[in-house]
Amino acid sequence: xxxxxxxxxxxxxxxxxxxxxxxxxxxxxxxxxxxxxxxxxxxxxxxxxxxxxxxxxxxxxxxxxxxxxxxxxxxxxxxxxxxxxxxxxxxxxxxxxxxxxxxxxxxxxxxxxxxxxxxx
Numbered sequence: 001x002x003x004x005x006x007x008x009x010x011x012x013x014x015x016x017x018x019x020x021x022x023x024x025x026x027x028x029x030x031x032x033x034x035x036x037x038x039x040x041x042x043x044x045x046x047x048x049x050x051x052x053x054x055x056x057x058x059x060x061x062x063x064x065x066x067x068x069x070x071x072x073x074x075x076x077x078x079x080x081x082x083x084x085x086x087x088x089x090x091x092x093x094x095x096x097x098x099x100x101x102x103x104x105x106x107x108x109x110x111x112x113x114x115x116x117x118x119x120x
Contacts, residue, residue, distance in 0.1 A: 001042040007086040014079035019048035047105035053098040
């Protein structure tokens with residue numbers, strides 16, 4: 001994809017570092033990163049088997065600034081907010097699937113045409 005390299009790097013960094021930070025002490029950490037294309041969007045998925053998030057209770061707050069869902073783990077609550085804002089800046093969005101105690105999958109969609117149209 002043709003995009004802003006620093007945004008893509010930041011998105012991947014935040015999602016992978018969250019998977020590391022919020023791993024479960026009860027099992028060996030697994031992180032799966034995948035990518036593909038869907039219509040006019042490239043997608044990137046980062047899935048882990050970590051602590052998970054109660055999405056029923058927190059879905060509306062998940063990508064908010066300074067939002068934290070595991071207060072016992074150090075953090076500032078900025079990473080997911082950056083992922084959302086950067087994905088939107090690149091003409092896309094971010095989604096989450098999670099189950100408390102089982103893990104989380106974040107999928108980020110980036111418009112394939114957002115920069116090529118603006119740069120042409």
